[in-house]
Amino acid sequence: MLIFLNGEFLPRSEAKVSVDDRGFVFGDGVYEVIRAVGGRLFTADEHLERMEGGMRALGIQPSEETQRAALLGIARRLLRENGLLDGEATVYVQVTRGAAPRLHQFPPAATRPTVYLSTAPFLPPVEIRGVGAAAITTPDLRWSRCDLKTVNLLPNVLAKQLAVEAGATEAILMRDGVVTEGASTSVFGAMDGRIRTHPASNYILPGITRGVVMELAAALGHRVVQRPLLVEEIRRVDELFITGTTTDVLPIVRLDGRPVGDGRPGPVTLGLQEALAERMRTAALAKPG
Amino acid sequence: MLIFLNGEFLPRSEAKVSVDDRGFVFGDGVYEVIRAVGGRLFTADEHLERMEGGMRALGIQPSEETQRAALLGIARRLLRENGLLDGEATVYVQVTRGAAPRLHQFPPAATRPTVYLSTAPFLPPVEIRGVGAAAITTPDLRWSRCDLKTVNLLPNVLAKQLAVEAGATEAILMRDGVVTEGASTSVFGAMDGRIRTHPASNYILPGITRGVVMELAAALGHRVVQRPLLVEEIRRVDELFITGTTTDVLPIVRLDGRPVGDGRPGPVTLGLQEALAERMRTAALAKPG
Numbered sequence: 214m215l216i217f218l219n220g221e222f223l224p225r226s227e228a229k230v231s232v233d234d235r236g237f238v239f240g241d242g243v244y245e246v247i248r249a250v251g252g253r254l255f256t257a258d259e260h261l262e263r264m265e266g267g268m269r270a271l272g273i274q275p276s277e278e279t280q281r282a283a284l285l286g287i288a289r290r291l292l293r294e295n296g297l298l299d300g301e302a303t304v305y306v307q308v309t310r311g312a313a314p315r316l317h318q319f320p321p322a323a324t325r326p327t328v329y330l331s332t333a334p335f336l337p338p339v340e341i342r343g344v345g346a347a348a349i350t351t352p353d354l355r356w357s358r359c360d361l362k363t364v365n366l367l368p369n370v371l372a373k374q375l376a377v378e379a380g381a382t383e384a385i386l387m388r389d390g391v392v393t394e395g396a397s398t399s400v401f402g403a404m405d406g407r408i409r410t411h412p413a414s415n416y417i418l419p420g421i422t423r424g425v426v427m428e429l430a431a432a433l434g435h436r437v438v439q440r441p442l443l444v445e446e447i448r449r450v451d452e453l454f455i456t457g458t459t460t461d462v463l464p465i466v467r468l469d470g471r472p473v474g475d476g477r478p479g480p481v482t483l484g485l486q487e488a489l490a491e492r493m494r495t496a497a498l499a500k501p502g
Numbered sequence: 503m504l505i506f507l508n509g510e511f512l513p514r515s516e517a518k519v520s521v522d523d524r525g526f527v528f529g530d531g532v533y534e535v536i537r538a539v540g541g542r543l544f545t546a547d548e549h550l551e552r553m554e555g556g557m558r559a560l561g562i563q564p565s566e567e568t569q570r571a572a573l574l575g576i577a578r579r580l581l582r583e584n585g586l587l588d589g590e591a592t593v594y595v596q597v598t599r600g601a602a603p604r605l606h607q608f609p610p611a612a613t614r615p616t617v618y619l620s621t622a623p624f625l626p627p628v629e630i631r632g633v634g635a636a637a638i639t640t641p642d643l644r645w646s647r648c649d650l651k652t653v654n655l656l657p658n659v660l661a662k663q664l665a666v667e668a669g670a671t672e673a674i675l676m677r678d679g680v681v682t683e684g685a686s687t688s689v690f691g692a693m694d695g696r697i698r699t700h701p702a703s704n705y706i707l708p709g710i711t712r713g714v715v716m717e718l719a720a721a722l723g724h725r726v727v728q729r730p731l732l733v734e735e736i737r738r739v740d741e742l743f744i745t746g747t748t749t750d751v752l753p754i755v756r757l758d759g760r761p762v763g764d765g766r767p768g769p770v771t772l773g774l775q776e777a778l779a780e781r782m783r784t785a786a787l788a789k790p791g
Contacts, residue, residue, distance in 0.1 A: 240529025
């Protein structure tokens with residue numbers, strides 16, 4: 214597999230960054246994961262716009278390589294050269310503040326950001342999407358800028374590991390009595406005839422798939438309310454589901470070892486799952502761009 | 503300058519880690535900075551014990567190279583080969599969870615941690631220690647496990663940058679109405695005949711120099727109380743100072759543009775500064791070990 218690193222297309226095994234890279238010593242960078250279906254990038258503009266916003270918020274200086282058109286060109290070349298124009302794939306994009314002698318404050322303005330892109334084949338886990346998955350709840354230990362998609366991901370790593378150790382797929386995070394989101398997904402609950410999710414704020418990532426799913430839900434006639442599920446409410450939702458770039462719409466049918474609703478994927482969740490799949494198929498058939 | 507990376511002593515320019523290193527993509531690692539005075543490591547056991555505790559808390563598997571004796575041997579060899587046995591130097595140690603395909607959860611148990619050590623000459627900023635430095639206050643955006651010295655340092659980076667942009671040396675962090683610590687230092691205030699500092703908890707790093715300074719303060723007959731300064735109290739302390747491995751004891755004489763106390767380093771601070779310097783001189787003269 215070829216990857217892209219700072220201007221070069223390289224075999225993955227040769228792709229190395231300096232020990233002085235601020236990504237390595239400070240986690241000082243942002244990233245995105247973009248889905249490709251039949252060689253076409255899905256919601257790439259939304260992902261790259263979010264990344265540009267993250268870079269602005271963190272004061273990471275853009276370079277020619279971090280321009281949207283440049284990143285899209287690199288992503289497409291990687292998909293092509295890695296034989297990923299058929300079927301499904303993911304594109305990983307990471308931009309860090311670059312390599313410089315270790316001081317917490319920003320390095321000199323001339324420091325070029327590190328730009329890294331890689332691709333991988335993606336096999337949608339179709340089976341688990343049909344039967345639903347298990348999740349656990351755990352305290353949200355993260356910082357106060359969860360709206361930024363940075364590589365400071367240690368709390369997410371620890372939460373996901375807890376889920377895996379419990380035989381679950383996702384860890385659902387709780388802060389101050391409410392459900393914020395999953396370790397790497399957005400969380401929705403259906404109850405009382407509404408679909409509830411945490412509002413966009415500094416405590417959640419504004420998920421791209423979250424946005425698409427909210428739009429699809431409205432189009433299907435559902436009432437979507439951006440008000441967080443309370444910790445006590447998540448035990449009595451009718452349906453619970455998580456969304457994400459590689460998660461799509463995944464029913465959560467067991468939470469902390471107990472069934473959610475009747476323990477099977479519900480009609481709201483399955484309807485949204487199908488609507489998202491249809492949206493992605495349509496996008497994949499559209500003219501290349 | 504030679505550095506050490508995963509079993510090899512290399513020129514710094516050749517020291518590179520895989521783009522799959524979990525330090526680079528998740529900030530999934532711990533680090534320490536250790537002071538060397540005349541070739542002797544100061545409080546190295548305390549630093550490495552803290553790092554071992556961090557690895558345990560994060561579930562990073564130790565390896566032969568992460569054993570304390572191995573790390574001390576590598577650090578001493580680097581100091582020697584880099585000509586840093588005279589004068590002052592710092593040793594940087596970082597251990598990450600290693601390189602593995604990107605999944606949030608822990609990689610397979612056989613994944614070896616990445617071990618990186620480097621050294622640098624250190625020139626104590628003697629002048630500013632005599633006259634004192636400026637600091638700003640800013641909200642503490644960090645996660646809930648500030649007791650772990652991890653490379654998820656983005657909030658610290660942002661806070662330090664705010665300080666530098668304000669012409670200050672340090673950013674003092676405030677959470678829930680109290681002073682926690684600095685972006686890369688511990689914070690102490692002297693008022694009402696006591697020395698106050700935040701208690702060891704999940705909201706501060708148990709600073710090694712903080713511990714030494716508390717011990718020295720007690721020996722000098724000061725009353726040290728581990729109770730956080732309230733946000734409103736920090737405006738009316740008699741003296742304010744910060745401590746750290748490369749900071750030693752640094753008087754803060756201006757806070758958010760206003761003088762602290764009479765705007766000059768106070769006797770409590772200067773006494774502790776001298777006591778710490780004496781402690782380090784004594785340690786440097788002790789038998790090598």
